[in-house]
Amino acid sequence: MIVIRTAEDLARLLATHPEVWSKLQSDPAGYAPLVTEEVLRLSTPTQGMFRVVTRDVEVEGVVIPEGSRVVLVYSGANRDPSVWGDDPDRFDPDRPNLKDHLAFGKGIHFCLGAPLSRVEMQVAFEQLARRLDRVELLTDQDLRYHPSFVLRGLVRLDVRFVTKDS
Secondary structure, eight states, X not given: OEEESSSHHHHHHHHHXXXXXXXXXXXXXXXXXXXXXXXXXXXXSBOEEEEEXXXXXXXXXXXXXXXXXXXXXXXXXXXXXXXXXXXXXXXXXXXXXXXXXXXXXXXXXXXXXXXXHHHHHHHHHHHHHHXXXXXXXXXXXXXXXXXXXXXXXXXXEEEEEEETTO
16 A cells, blocks of 8 residues: 555546546556646645735625735636536546646746646656556545645545556
């Protein structure tokens, strides 16, 4: 048994979606970028960030005065049905607009490490698909997330990696 503490949602999504795992195994290099973007959208590592309003602005009929603190909730935007369709909670790496997510922010607040993070995820997905037969969740788990308003991550996830030669 391997206990994963940094890529919990990645392993959980692969273990619970065998159809995606099968596509990834069929074409690791081609499908890994799509899986990467969809994992980032659904499991946005940074749920939101605080910002200070620089001028009076109206949003949906509510005036937010200059100097107010607001929270931009990236994870909510990444599940907006007007962008992601009727079932935005579904794990679907075949979505047409995968790169429209806000997992790394946007504009001047875009994460400088985003390209490296994407490459790391893609390489990991490719190598897992080439070396493993499947990823299994161990039963009777209490899937709890860290109590954080800003960051997202499971407290613990126990999985079994079944290799192709076992």
